[in-house]
Structure formats: structure tokens, C-alpha cells
Amino acid sequence: MNVPKSNLPRVVVIGGGFAGLNLVKKLRKLPIQLVMINKHNYHAFQPLLYQISTSGIESDSIAYPLRMFIKKQQNFYFRLADVKEIDPDNKIIKSDIGDLSYDFLIINTGTKTNYFGNKEIKKHAMPMKTIPQALNLRSLILQNFERATVEADIEVQKFLLNFVIVGAGPTGVELAGAIAEFKKSVLPLDFPDLDPELMQINLLEGADRVLPPMSEHASKKSTKFLKELGVQIHTNTIVTSYDGKLATTKDGKEFATRTLIWSAGVIANRIDGFAEECSEPRTRRYYVNEFNQIKGFKDVFALGDVALMISDDYPRGHPQVAQPAIQQAKNLAKNFPKILKGNTNLKPFKYNDKGSMATIGRNKAVADIKKLQFGGFFAWFIWMFVHLMSLVGFRNRLVILISWIYNYTNYNKGSRLIVRRYSVTKRRIRTNAEL
Numbered sequence: 151m152n153v154p155k156s157n158l159p160r161v162v163v164i165g166g167g168f169a170g171l172n173l174v175k176k177l178r179k180l181p182i183q184l185v186m187i188n189k190h191n192y193h194a195f196q197p198l199l200y201q202i203s204t205s206g207i208e209s210d211s212i213a214y215p216l217r218m219f220i221k222k223q224q225n226f227y228f229r230l231a232d233v234k235e236i237d238p239d240n241k242i243i244k245s246d247i248g249d250l251s252y253d254f255l256i257i258n259t260g261t262k263t264n265y266f267g268n269k270e271i272k273k274h275a276m277p278m279k280t281i282p283q284a285l286n287l288r289s290l291i292l293q294n295f296e297r298a299t300v301e302a303d304i305e306v307q308k309f310l311l312n313f314v315i316v317g318a319g320p321t322g323v324e325l326a327g328a329i330a331e332f333k334k335s336v337l338p339l340d341f342p343d344l345d346p347e348l349m350q351i352n353l354l355e356g357a358d359r360v361l362p363p364m365s366e367h368a369s370k371k372s373t374k375f376l377k378e379l380g381v382q383i384h385t386n387t388i389v390t391s392y393d394g395k396l397a398t399t400k401d402g403k404e405f406a407t408r409t410l411i412w413s414a415g416v417i418a419n420r421i422d423g424f425a426e427e428c429s430e431p432r433t434r435r436y437y438v439n440e441f442n443q444i445k446g447f448k449d450v451f452a453l454g455d456v457a458l459m460i461s462d463d464y465p466r467g468h469p470q471v472a473q474p475a476i477q478q479a480k481n482l483a484k485n486f487p488k489i490l491k492g493n494t495n496l497k498p499f500k501y502n503d504k505g506s507m508a509t510i511g512r513n514k515a516v517a518d519i520k521k522l523q524f525g526g527f528f529a530w531f532i533w534m535f536v537h538l539m540s541l542v543g544f545r546n547r548l549v550i551l552i553s554w555i556y557n558y559t560n561y562n563k564g565s566r567l568i569v570r571r572y573s574v575t576k577r578r579i580r581t582n583a584e585l
């Protein structure tokens with residue numbers, strides 16, 4: 151990896167998501183050689199991915215180049231690499247660009263989409279976990295509209311205009327709301343020769359209500375908002391198969407669709423090399439203690455979505471959202487000067503739950519903040535403010551703010567571009583040159 155030898159202890163941070171980013175910001179002043187590794191050269195702000203898919207914002211505005219953090223920093227290196235394996239006995243990480251030894255290792259690799267072992271669904275469904283995936287979805291949605299305009303057969307049009315979203319957690323709900331807004335505001339403008347009534351948005355959820363991680367109040371409110379937007383909600387509905395054309399459910403329902411969006415669950419990006427007892431088999435999250443040390447190790451840590459810290463308050467670990475990742479990173483950074491000196495008197499992690507929110511189209515959101523539960527315009531305003539302030543980089547905040555104001559005042563979505571076509575038959579991107 152061509153990282154120079156140094157007399158300073160080498161601290162390797164894998165992952166530049168919420169945890170990794172907040173950690174390196176604090177560690178870079180310490181007397182260490184800091185190496186950050188990530189498989190993309192940017193940090194992606196995942197909460198706004200759905201707005202890329204639905205043409206609301208441009209992809210660059212939620213990404214932040216990780217090399218910006220090493221500007222004017224000594225002993226801080228970034229490497230664009232995919233870490234494949236860790237050899238904790240010899241303290242070496244193995245990646246697609248080579249090996250690297252470490253003195254301390256911090257793993258913040260987050261999660262990936264979980265298809266629960268269903269290979270057919272994995273092959274045909276659309277995930278939305280990364281910026282390239284969100285762009286694929288944007289292309290597919292727009293291609294469906296283009297294709298539907300040239301189809302004479304109403305049944306084929308319906309097939310192309312049926313958007314099925316599996317999983318009604320915050321991502322599924324937000325996506326359903328945004329696609330429904332698209333139907334209302336963009337379809338009549340851009341595709342006047344298509345009948346908007348042929349377009350359907352079906353939201354499928356295995357639990358008995360939408361937004362299962364949030365309060366009953368949030369669930370009821372969001373159901374009302376979604377129905378007002380014309381979204382058809384199917385609770386207690388588990389998808390068992392999808393062949394790229396037809397989705398079938400456990401209770402025998404069928405949905406003919408070219409676009410099945412899978413937001414039904416995630417599984418940790420565990421890296422091979424640790425003993426089995428270091429991670430939970432079902433979620434693949436690493437078991438960590440209250441200092442985020444991986445079970446059995448003093449010099450290897452895991453933070454954020456990939457870490458499972460079991461406590462009396464959180465017997466199933468912390469929720470896999472941004473705040474635990476950010477707060478764990480800050481706590482570890484505070485402990486790090488002591489860790490470097492071999493001091494074991496560390497500060498245990500305590501999660502401060504700031505609440506959760508989800509937005510459903512224009513002017514509507516739901517929020518559970520401490521004991522307060524509310525929905526509507528005020529919640530939407532808070533949702534916007536929180537997301538804007540959480541974005542990394544002033545430029546990104548400014549661009550998003552301008553996009554939102556523009557979209558709000560114009561009832562128009564700006565980024566309706568098929569920059570690279572998505573090939574449904576091959577389920578891979580083909581470049582324009584290939585097409």
C-alpha cells in the first residue's frame with residue numbers, strides 16, 4: 151500500500167462513513183500515523199440517497215471527498231481500497247491493493263443490503279445503499295417512463311409504471327412518498343402522453359404497520375400521509391420471489407412490475423479473519439464491549455452499524471442509524487490518548503438517543519424526539535434542518551438548500567437525467583458507448 155514506515159504507532163481506520171469520518175477528524179491531531187481506507191474515495195450521506203433516485207438532488211451534493219480531510223495533515227494517509235481480510239494474530243490487513251500492518255485497527259464498514267439468502271430476489275431487485283445504486287434506480291425509473299410512452303398496450307404500460315417497494319422502514323416510506331410526489335408533479339409535465347392513473351406505488355411491509363422502528367403515532371400519521379399521496383400499503387406481506395417481472399408474496403399476492411426496490415433489511419459488512427465468536431451469526435455485527443473493543447482484543451475496535459454493543463438498555467444493540475456511529479466515534483477518540491499510553495481507565499460509551507424522523511413527500515414528516523411524537527409541517531421543517539446541518543461540507547449544504555428551495559417553489563425536480571442507462575435484462579450498467 152506504499153505507506154512509509156514510521157516510529158509513530160500506526161492506526162488504521164477502515165470505512166469513511168459516519169463513524170470513520172468523525173473518528174479521523176478527532177484523531178488526526180494525535181502523535182500517530184493515521185491511515186484511512188475506504189472503497190470509495192468519498193463519504194456518502196445515505197439518508198438522502200432516496201432523493202437522488204427520485205431526481206430531487208444531484209449525487210455529488212451528498213458525497214464528500216475523503217482526501218479533503220488529509221489536506222495539510224502530516225502522517226495522515228488515505229488509500230482507496232477494498233479490505234478483504236484481516237489477520238489479527240499478525241496484525242495485518244489484506245486488501246485488493248496490498249497488505250498493511252497496524253498497531254491499532256478500527257473497523258467502521260457499515261452494512262450492505264440483506265436479501266435473507268434469496269438469490270433470485272438479489273439478482274432482480276433494485277437495492278439503494280450506495281450512490282451508484284441510487285443512480286441505477288434513477289435511470290430505471292426514468293427509463294420506465296420513456297418506455298411506457300412508446301408502448302401501445304395498456305397492460306405493458308401498467309407493468310412499467312408499477313413501482314413496488316419492499317420494506318416500509320424510513321427508507322421505504324421516504325422513497326414511496328417521493329415517487330408519489332413524482333407522479334403528482336413531474337409525470338403530467340414531462341410525460342403528458344402518459345395517463346398518470348396507470349402509475350402505481352405499492353409499499354410492502356412484513357410487520358403489521360409501516361415504520362416499525364418508530365412509535366405507533368408515527369406509524370399512523372405516515373400511513374395517512376402515504377394514502378393521501380395514493381400509495382397502496384400492504385402490511386403483513388412478505389415477498390418470497392421476484393423473477394424480474396412478477397413478485398409473489400407468502401400470502402399469495404402477485405405484483406407485475408419491472409421495478410422492485412428492496413429496502414427490507416441490512417446485514418453488517420463483516421470482514422473475514424476473526425474467530426466465529428467475535429460476531430453475531432445472524433446480523434454479522436462484531437460483538438464489542440463498552441469501549442468498542444472487539445471481543446477478545448485490546449487493539450481492534452468496531453464502531454457504528456458493524457458493531458454490536460449489548461447493554462441492559464439495548465439488549466439487541468444500538469439502532470443502525472447515524473447517531474450511534476457518530477457518538478461511538480467521538481467516545482473512542484476521547485479515549486484514544488489513554489489507549490496509546492496503555493491506560494485502561496477508559497470512558498464507557500453511553501448512547502444519547504436524539505430521536506428518529508421520516509419524511510413523506512412535500513410538507514409532511516413524522517418525528518419521535520425523546521417523549522414527543524409529532525407529524526406534519528413542523529416535523530418536516532425540523533427534518534430538513536437536521537439533514538441539512540448533518541451534511542458534510544459547506545458546499546454540499548448550500549447546493550442541497552438551493553435544490554430544495556428550487557424544487558419547493560417550482561414543483562419541479564431538477565435532475566431527471568439518464569446519464570448512464572440501466573440494463574434491466576443484464577441488470578448491469580451499460581455505458582452510452584455500448585448502447
Ligand SMILES: Cc1cc2nc3c(=O)[nH]c(=O)nc-3n(C[C@H](O)[C@H](O)[C@H](O)COP(=O)(O)OP(=O)(O)OC[C@H]3O[C@@H](n4cnc5c(N)ncnc54)[C@H](O)[C@@H]3O)c2cc1C
Pocket residue numbers: 164165166167168169170187188189190192193194196197198199200231232233234258259260261278279320321419421453454455456470471472473475507
Ligand atoms: C437509504 C438509507 C437511508 C438512511 N436514512 C437514515 C436516516 O434518515 N437517519 C439515520 O440516522 N440513519 C439513516 N440511515 C442509516 C445510516 O446511514 C447508517 O446508520 C450510518 O451510515 C452508519 O454509519 P457507519 O459509519 O457505521 O457506516 P457507513 O456510513 O455505511 O460507512 C461504511 C463505510 O465503509 C466502507 N466500506 C465497507 N466495506 C469496506 C471494505 N471492505 N473496505 C473498505 N471500505 C469499506 C463503505 O464504502 C462506507 O464508506 C440510512 C441508511 C440508508 C442506506
